[in-house]
Amino acid sequence: MKLTNSLVPLTLLSASLAQANLIAYWPFDDLSGEVAEDIIGGYHGILNGGTWLEPGKVGAGALEGAGANEVLCPAEAISTTEDLTLAWWMIDNQSSWGTIMDKSFTDSTSGFDILVRPTGTEDSPLRFRIGGWQAYGGWGTECRLPAGAYEDGEWVHIVCVYDSATDTASIYVNGKLPENGTLNPKTGIAGEGGYCEGVNNTTAPLYLRGGKETFTGILDDVAMWDRALSPEEITTVFTSGPLAVERPAKELAITSFDLSEITDEFTLTWNSNKGELYAVKYSTDLINWDADLDDGILADEGETTSRTFKLTNLDNPKALYFRIEKQEE
Known part of the structure; x- marks a missing residue:
């Protein structure tokens, strides 16, 4: 069959694409064993010490540490070079430096660290550092909370x-952004080269409650998104938990149609969400949509999915129409 420009990409609108882009969530409700389950992304953490507490701030449990202990998660848990949101509940009773989360090596210029200061010091109680240790030449100017930001x-x-579009970092406390002046710079984290290589680090593992220095307080309900949550969404996470956040709905639509007149192949691209399944269907009359090219397409990484097809065994219809359908699992 010779394909011509009579092939028409048809847009199908759907509200079913609304989702949070929540990529990992450790509720710490396991209560026993040496595994902290990630109920969203499957990036389960391996415990090295620590004590399960019952109940937690949210749900059945929480995790308390003392001494050299941590939760080691796969490196793939965070692999974004763009937006990032990290959320958790904690009790900070640190008597020395402690690391809440760490995904960087000592000499790294990529990744991130979240550290707390010893209890009772006048300096900032919590720091959010993007770009790894050497991004600042050791201790430098990070996104910080002011003294007294929490009890x-x-x-x-x-x-x-971390919002890559504006190259800024922010720290919210109990759903609100503190008025803390230069300690929480709105124009980005200072340091030579800015954010250096950003948050992306595909080789360093993700540590919860460890990495460089162990956090010995109590940690609960750790969640991660690969986008920058809005202030309203952050309030929702604080009041109702990570699973209550939905991503603003976007159209399920064919965004690109490329036809090769040489091979009779064409490529469709559409908006998609990671982890979801889609079907590509076609029609000759906009009435019968029973025919499909593929009904089990797993979404690509990122915001769109593309697939290439070649139509055969058709009786040279005057026009062909295509649509994308999200498959229910």
Whole structure:
């Protein structure tokens, strides 16, 4: 069959694409064993020490540490070079430097660290560093909370956000952004080269409650998104938890149609969400949509999915129409 420009890509609108882009969520409700389950992405953490507490701030449990212990998660848990949101509940009773999360090597210029200061010090109690240790020549100027931003020894909800579009980082406390002046710079983290290589680090493992220095306080309900949550969404996470956040709905639509007149092949591209399944269907009359080219397409990484097809065994219809359908699991 000779394909011509009579092939028409048809847009199909759907509200079913609304989702959070929540890529990992460790509720710490396991209560026993040496595995902290990630109920979203499957990036289960291996415990090296620590004590399960019952109940937690949210749900059945939480994790308390003492001494050299940590939760080691796969390197693939965070592999974005763009937006990032990290959220958790904690009780900070640290008597020395402690690391809440770490995904960088000592000499790295990529990755990120979240550290807390010893209890009772006048300096910033929590720091969010993008770009790894050497991005700042050792200790440098990071995104910080001011002294007194939260009470030691009490539950507090923290959200760290990196917005690549504006190259800024922010730290929210109990759903709100503190008025802390230069300690939480709105124009980006200082340091030679800015953010250096950004948050992306595909080889360093992700540590919760460890990495460089162990966090010995209590940690609960750790969640990660590969986008920058809005202030309204951060409030929702604080009040209702990570699973309550939905990504603003976007159209399920064919965004690109490329036809090769040499091979009779064509490529369709459409908006998609990671982890979802799609079907590509076609029709000759916009009435019968029973025919499909593929009904089990797993979405590509990123915001779109592309597939190439070649139509055969058709009786030279005057026109062909295509649409994308999200498959229910």
